[in-house]
Amino acid sequence: MPCTPAAPSPPPEPGLDDEQPVFGWRRQVLVLAAVLGCLAVFALARWLAATPYLGGEWTAGDSGSLHLRIDDAQTLQVVAVSAPGLAPQPVDALLLHRSPRWQVVDAERLRQVQQHEALATLLARPGGVLQLHGPDGRVTERPVGPRGYAGLGWAFWPLSGLALLVYLFAVVLMLARPQPRKLLFLVMALCQAGNLVYIALEGTRGLGLPIGALACDLPVRATLDIASTAAAVHAFILLTHAPRWQALLAWGLVPAWWAAAATHALPLWWLAQAACLGLGAWAVAVAHIGQRRQANAHALVLRRLAGAAWLTLALVTAAVAGASGPGPASATVAAAASATWYLFVASLLLLTPFLARRRQVLREFSLLAGVSTVVTSLDLLFAAVFSLSDFASLAVAVFIGVGLYAAARQWVLQHLVGTSVLTTERTFEHLYRAARELQAQPRSHPQLLARLMRELFEPLEVQVVDRVPVRARLLGGGSALAVPLRPADDDAPGSGQPLQGLVLRHARRGQRLFTLEDARLADRVVEQLRRAVAYDAAVERGRAEERQRIAQDLHDDIGARLLTLMYQAQSREMEDYIRHTLQDLKTLTRGLAATEHRLSHAAAEWKADLTQRLSVAQASLGWHLQVDHDRPLTVVQWSALTRVLRELVSNALFHGHATHVEVSLQLEGPVLRLQVADDGLGRNPEGWAHGLGLGGVRKRVKLLGGEVAWSENGERGIVCTVRVPEFASPA
Known part of the structure; x- marks a missing residue:
């Protein structure tokens, strides 16, 4: 049985092309x-x-006899053939069957071959005529000649x-x-x-x-x-x-x-x-x-x-x-x-x-x-x-x-062959999640793309390699798929060429081959992921420019007016109030204009701001900072923490009439924990009606991906605890 599987190519070397042009x-x-x-x-x-042959329209009879059709009304039954001067050779319908390979009975095959060989010997003799013998002894002569290409x-x-x-x-x-x-x-x-x-x-x-x-x-x-x-x-x-x-x-x-x-x-x-x-x-x-x-x-x-x-x-x-x-x-x-x-x-x-x-x-x-x-x-x-x-x-x-x-x-x-395609919803869901994670962690591009390829194609193995083609292509006859890794940032050096690549082996846990449709899908996914990240980067640049414009307008316009009002203040208390407002405005504009905030620098500004606020209210501040690593804060993180701290301290002063506030900020691995406790008059936080202030705290904490809770602080005051489990990953 000539079975079908071809000798397969060896497993492709990672990053190496499995086809070579035919040159030389x-x-x-x-x-x-x-x-x-x-x-x-x-x-x-x-x-x-x-080769000489015997032409005509030959058919087989019901009893296995051989027939030659002379015309529409006459058919000649042939039982033997001969050349002039030679003994007749018996023939039958076996002459019409020319594949001894598929003749089951050995005796029939031997008789079939003998008849064909005898006829070939007679046709090879010179003379150009062959005699056909009928069952009644009648002899008919038929011309013999080369077959020709038409035959x-x-x-x-x-x-x-x-x-x-x-x-x-x-x-x-x-x-x-x-x-x-x-x-x-x-x-x-x-x-x-x-x-x-x-x-x-x-x-x-x-x-x-x-x-x-x-x-x-x-x-x-x-x-x-x-x-x-x-x-x-x-x-x-x-x-x-x-x-x-x-x-x-x-x-x-x-x-x-x-x-x-x-x-x-x-x-x-x-x-x-x-x-x-x-x-x-x-x-x-x-x-x-x-x-x-x-x-x-x-x-x-x-x-x-x-x-x-x-x-x-x-x-x-x-x-x-x-x-x-x-x-x-x-x-x-x-x-x-x-x-x-x-x-x-x-x-x-x-x-x-x-x-x-x-x-x-x-x-x-x-x-x-x-x-x-x-x-x-x-x-x-x-x-x-x-x-x-x-x-x-x-x-x-x-x-x-x-x-x-x-x-x-x-x-x-x-x-x-495994040509079933992924659903649009499933592909978009995986792509959207990967784009969001890549926006937060641009350096994890190879890991995120490798995970995305696993989710889409379910390969048995995913390997990061250094040498890959410019576009996704099949290796090993579809047993592997090479996917190029393009930089997530268009401004990265050499962004026009892939720096690394992935080699995926055996799709759907070894149940099917990779196809050209898979290669095209991989190219589209990589390109869309790069475009999504580039779009997010462009949006973030636009936001940063808008924040800088707003900060500059606040500094030049509102700041100048507040400064004029401070010089025209009628009392010492009004002058101090406007001076503090100017200081708050300065902190706000500096935060809006900055492209990056280090946690240590932000904590120092928060401590100075809270100390000033509490001193005006004749209250004291207890400050505790414990971080296992310093890290940059995004504008969203800096803004949310700044407003949460200010709102919680303001509530302790103006609603609880506190005389002491304890602030504890801890960052251990990816977990951020912020706690603000006071000795004010506030009790029973479960019965509070959350207005704009407390509602704003909940909204900003939720924006960071965390949770907030209020409880009684022993015999006097309230303690608010903020916990963000995925605030930062260890460097």
């Missing part, structure tokens, strides 16, 4: 291989065109072209990046090309093939099939890291088959089919065991392809075996089933290296070839097992085939 000697080798392949096809066509038949050139395409495709794949394991794919491709050439040779018009063409059909083609499945087993062994001695056993079946074919000790067709089916099941089992031991998307997809090919071959084998009989129609359909089977395998070979890419024509051709194989096989089975008429069996088989095509197409697109 590779191009020369490719041109040479193409020229040799074309010369071989035309040499075969010229050889067949020069090759309509199927010869497409089949020969497909064989050439498979051969050149394997050569290109081998030259793109030469590796020993790609020799296995080359072996399978050459075996299938050989089978296609045999089918093209056996599909010529009329009667008569070159001497010896069919004598070696079964040994050669069965050897090609067994070698192809042995290469498939070897490929799965390399892919799943199974013991190498199994490959030696698989290849050992090839000489074992030759030995059995030479002795004729066993039914050769059954022996060949058993070897192919056994090797195919072996390949699937090796892939299944390897997948259970270690998830591998490439091995899983190839195992599914091999399983589909094995089931199809098993159906073809059962159909041909069940239909093996004297009926002429069953033999014709059996030949069609075997031909469609080889077309199916050839299409799978062409499709396998492009599983991760959009090759819709190849996928549809493979599906159609596989369904056609199933339909012809079911037609044979229905006619043989249920004794249905030719029309009834064909109608039922076609009906089943159409349903099978629809179901198989959906299954292939969703499971075999």
